[in-house]
Amino acid sequence: MISLDEFKQNLASVCARMDAACLAAGRDPASVQLLPVTKNHPEAAPEYVAACGLGAVGENRVQEAVAKQAACTASLRWELIGHLQSNKAKEAVAHFDRVQSVDSLKLIQRLNRMAADSGKCLPILLQFNTGEDPNKYGFSCNEADAVLEAALACPHLQVEGFMTIAPLDDDLEVAKVAFDGLRALRDRLADSFQVPLSELSMGMTGDLEVAITAGSTQIRVGTALFGSRGY
């Protein structure tokens, strides 16, 4: 695990990359948030995030997040960004402030029911596979209208926007197509359903600039902040 000082340096370079990308795209830097991704990093990782005044972290597995939360003394918001099996929906509702990786109708129904049981309204993002990567979870664009309609009909879910992961590819053009696709989908559905869908969670260590150019409002960054996860 890197030291807190190294983390601070890494954070400064990520923020500089974000600022440069916003400047180039003519966007207000305040319109893009950074979500540090602490998955596969030790329990100190969320503490570093809190020590630097950031308010939230992303984790991709329920069990790992629960363990980190138990060890974490700081107050942080926890976002689930990894695939969730519906039989873990109850735990996810109990332990996360937002679920970004909502990728099936079954999961939508189940999260709604579990949130109802615990008297909550759970903020969610719908995950789309706009890069049409066979290895990625997420709805396809042609089911988007039906999926959004189903999610908006759930009284215990608050649909805040969309999320995507670009296909694993060195070619940033491939990422650009995925991000432009999510942006266009959001713009079309926000208009036709008359809902804000203001969050566009897209962009990671390798493609954050492309994502910001395409309109990302939240980039999810692990490697550039904490170093390699070693797997």
Ligand SMILES: *Cc1c(COP(=O)(O)O)cnc(C)c1O
């Ligand atoms: C791991 C992960 C990230 C962070 O990826 P890096 O390339 O390490 O920045 C972002 N989003 C999701 C969904 C992830 O699983």
